[in-house]
Amino acid sequence: MEKCLFVYNPLSGKGKIAKNENNILEMLKGKFTVDVHRSQYGGNIGEIITEKGNNYDIIVVAGGDGTLNEAINSIARLENKVKIGYIPAGTVNDVSHSLGIPCNMKKAVKNILEGQEFKHDIFKMNDRYGIYVCCSGLFTESSYATDQNKKKKIGKVAYALHGAKKIFTTPAVKLKLSYDGGEIEGKYALMLILNSKSVAGFKVNRKAALNDGLVDVVLIKTKKDKVNFPAVCRVAKFFLKGVDNKYNKNIQHLLLDKFRVETQSDTVINLDGEKIGKGSFDFEVIKEGVTIIVPNLKKLTKKVENI
Numbered sequence: 001m002e003k004c005l006f007v008y009n010p011l012s013g014k015g016k017i018a019k020n021e022n023n024i025l026e027m028l029k030g031k032f033t034v035d036v037h038r039s040q041y042g043g044n045i046g047e048i049i050t051e052k053g054n055n056y057d058i059i060v061v062a063g064g065d066g067t068l069n070e071a072i073n074s075i076a077r078l079e080n081k082v083k084i085g086y087i088p089a090g091t092v093n094d095v096s097h098s099l100g101i102p103c104n105m106k107k108a109v110k111n112i113l114e115g116q117e118f119k120h121d122i123f124k125m126n127d128r129y130g131i132y133v134c135c136s137g138l139f140t141e142s143s144y145a146t147d148q149n150k151k152k153k154i155g156k157v158a159y160a161l162h163g164a165k166k167i168f169t170t171p172a173v174k175l176k177l178s179y180d181g182g183e184i185e186g187k188y189a190l191m192l193i194l195n196s197k198s199v200a201g202f203k204v205n206r207k208a209a210l211n212d213g214l215v216d217v218v219l220i221k222t223k224k225d226k227v228n229f230p231a232v233c234r235v236a237k238f239f240l241k242g243v244d245n246k247y248n249k250n251i252q253h254l255l256l257d258k259f260r261v262e263t264q265s266d267t268v269i270n271l272d273g274e275k276i277g278k279g280s281f282d283f284e285v286i287k288e289g290v291t292i293i294v295p296n297l298k299k300l301t302k303k304v305e306n307i
Contacts, residue, residue: 001031001032001033002031002032002033002057002058003032003033003035003055003056003057003058004028004032004033004034004035004056004057004058004059004060004085005034005035005036005037005048005049005052005053005055005056005058005059005060006024006025006028006034006035006036006037006059006060006062007036007037007038007039007045007048007049007059007060007061007062007071008021008036008037008038008039008045008061008062008063008067008087008089009039009045009062009063009064009067009089010038010039012062012063012064012067012089012090013063013064013089013090013105016089016105017062017063017087017089017105018038020105021036021038023106024062024087024105024109027106027109027110027113028060028109028112028113030113031113032057032058035052035056039063039067043070045061045063045067045070045071045074046070046071046073046074047074049071049074049075049078050074050077050078053074053075053078053080053082054078054079054080054082056080056082057082057083058082058083058084058085058112058293059071059075059082059083059084059085060084060085060086060087060112061084061085061086061087062086062087062089063087063089063090064088064089064090064091064092064093064273065090065092065093065094065095065132065272065273066090066272066273066274067089067090068086068095068131068272069129069130069131069271069272069273069274071084072084072122072129072130072131072290073128073129075290076122076124076129076286076289076290077129081290081291083117083291083292083293084290084291084292084293085111085112085292085293086099086101086108086112086292086293087105087108087109087112088101088102088103088108089105092200092201092273094132094133094196094198094199094200094201094273095131095132095196095198096108097197097198097201097203098132098196098197098198098208098210099118099120099210099292099294099300100294100295100296100299100300101294101295102295111293111294111295112293115293115294115295116293116294116295116296116297117291117292117293117294118210118211118291118292118293118294118297118300119211119288119290119291120210120211120288120289120290120291120292121195121210121211121212121213121215121285121286121287121288121289122195122285122286122289122290123193123195123215123283123284123285123286123289124283124284124286125269125271125276125281125282125283126277126281126282128271128276128277129286129289130195130271130272131195131196131272131290132194132195132196132199132272133192133193133194133195133196133199133270133271133272133273134193134269134270134271134272134283135190135191135192135193135199135269135270136173136190136191136263136267136268136269136270137170137172137173137188137189137190137191137220137227138170138189138190138220138227138231138232138235139190139200139235140190140268140270169226170189170226170227171225171226171227172187172188172189172222172224172225172226172227173187173188173189173190173191173263173267174186174187174188174263174264174267175188175191175261175262175263175267176261176262176263177217177219177254177259177260177261177262178259178260178262179254179256179258179259179260180258180259184219184252184254186219186221187221187222187223187224187225188219188220188221188222189220189221189222189227189231189232189234189235190218190219190220190235190238191217191218191219191220191261192216192217192218192219192220193215193216193217193218193283194208194215194216194217194218194243195208195210195215195216195285196208196210197210200239202239202240202242203242204238204239204242204243205242205243206242207243208243209300210300211287211288211300212287213257213285213287213288214255214256214257214285215255215256215257215283215285216243216253216254216255217252217253217254217255217256217259218238218243218251218252218253219251219252219253220234220235220238220250220251221234221249221250221251221252234250234251238251256283256285257284257285257287258283258284258285259282259283260280260281260282260283261280261281261283262280263279263280264279265278265279265280266278266279267279269281
């Protein structure tokens, strides 16, 4: 039997994973020999995977997008590229929505037992790895600054309420993006680097390929040093309509695999929903960098055309 390490965040999903740990283990043990580790503090899951991950064939991660990011940061550095099974248990669960992984706990475990292997791109931002989004600007603080108790009580609405308070006090992101063949410079209300169909619960990039070695870079302009009303409208329109090829000069869209972003030293960078640093960074896509178990490979085929 394959060896499985089951790691989870006991605080995710209002504690549902912890309450159902025995049921999950019983299902997993039908196919794997299983060791379990419950996160004791922030970063603990990454430490355990770094220490023990090479000894397993599959690592099952239960938690939100932030927990999955923590796991992938360690899995990406392992010599043995173990498979990932994912049980979504966060507030938004963007990665699972992009991959079609059920948010129902029992169905998610069934997917791990019966699903198919999908080689998913990841990316490296300076010395950190990510899987679905890197961003800065309007609303991007909400994913890590929203009160945990409010998230438990009212879910995604808590993010919206936090973001609404910051709309007209958010500073513009002043940046220069340099890539092979060009350079872009300006003031932006929002910078989004996407390797996902879903962000913040919105299906913003339905045609995204998650294994083509490219990311969608979306830059939404503002003319002021702080985000103004027209820029807010552009951001809102983007989240409602998503990525397309009908942008005007106020929204720029590129498909890239490697580039550098130079920005102010106090510009906060959000990676997979977590605050991970400030200032300039180098960005590189790692094609098919991890293997994740998914229900349906056919729905995750490559782009047939660039948007």
